[in-house]
Amino acid sequence: xxxxxxxxxxxxxxxxxxxxxxxxxxxxxxxxxxxxxxxxxxxxxxxxxxxxxxxxxxxxxxxxxxxxxxxxxxxxxxxxxxxxxxxxxxxxxxxxxxxxxxxxxxxxxxxxxxxxxxxxxxxxxxxxxxxxxxxxxxxxxxxxxxxxxxxxxxxxxxxxxxxxxxxxxxxxxxxxxxxxxxxxxxxxxxxxxxxxxxxxxxxxxxxxxxxxxxxxxxxxxxxxxxxxxxxxxxxxxxxxxxxxxxxxxxxxxxxxxxxxxxxxxxxxxx
Numbered sequence: 001x002x003x004x005x006x007x008x009x010x011x012x013x014x015x016x017x018x019x020x021x022x023x024x025x026x027x028x029x030x031x032x033x034x035x036x037x038x039x040x041x042x043x044x045x046x047x048x049x050x051x052x053x054x055x056x057x058x059x060x061x062x063x064x065x066x067x068x069x070x071x072x073x074x075x076x077x078x079x080x081x082x083x084x085x086x087x088x089x090x091x092x093x094x095x096x097x098x099x100x101x102x103x104x105x106x107x108x109x110x111x112x113x114x115x116x117x118x119x120x121x122x123x124x125x126x127x128x129x130x131x132x133x134x135x136x137x138x139x140x141x142x143x144x145x146x147x148x149x150x151x152x153x154x155x156x157x158x159x160x161x162x163x164x165x166x167x168x169x170x171x172x173x174x175x176x177x178x179x180x181x182x183x184x185x186x187x188x189x190x191x192x193x194x195x196x197x198x199x200x201x202x203x204x205x206x207x208x209x210x211x212x213x214x215x216x217x218x219x220x221x222x223x224x225x226x227x228x229x230x231x232x233x234x235x236x237x238x239x240x241x242x243x244x245x246x247x248x249x250x251x252x253x254x255x256x257x258x259x260x261x262x263x264x265x266x267x268x269x270x
């Protein structure tokens with residue numbers, strides 16, 4: 001992410017007027033496109049506080065944790081809640097189950113670094129080279145959350161999740177800018193991992209534990225895992241009005257007026 005920069009009022013605004021605040025939908029769109037600085041950690045007020053409850057996100061039964069302990073899960077919930085807050089448009093990352101998505105990923109092969117080359121040497125890389133550290137994702141999250149929790153408690157005298165929202169945001173800004181000492185883990189690298197993991201959990205298929213009740217897909221109008229859109233291909237200029245479908249719900253396309261042909265019908269290869 002880029003360093004914070006002052007917000008310049010758009011043309012036509014007086015110097016003492018506030019520029020329009022981007023809505024959560026536009027911020028999330030920018031984040032998913034990888035726009036630098038899209039988190040808008042400076043100059044933009046915290047997003048509107050959501051109603052106390054979102055029934056569409058509260059219906060899922062609790063899922064046992066496999067990687068995080070209770071303290072880590074509470075901290076991850078609080079971080080996710082500030083990276084993608086709940087607001088008038090719907091639930092945020094916490095309500096969507098991002099912590100449980102990450103918990104499952106970190107407890108599995110991805111968390112163990114099965115996809116990483118780990119023979120070294122581990123040298124500073126360029127931005128184009130991506131992740132260059134020796135830590136597996138599981139090691140990075142465990143170290144990073146512990147270091148962040150310790151830094152907050154030392155200065156504030158209480159846990160991150162007990163802070164006011166503006167103070168929580170200030171700590172995330174400091175982590176994003178690399179101003180916190182998590183040695184040997186660069187704080188800015190850990191922040192990027194938290195942001196990317198939160199986005200993935202918010203927009204992943206619910207099969208993997210996040211995007212509970214497909215709230216992320218509903219927010220941006222993504223249809224999900226439909227096997228076929230043949231009924232809608234010729235409907236040009238018409239907004240798609242269906243409900244999102246997860247992998248677990250997906251079924252083959254059923255032609256109008258009849259059932260799908262069996263495997264041995266219609267000139268197959270035998």
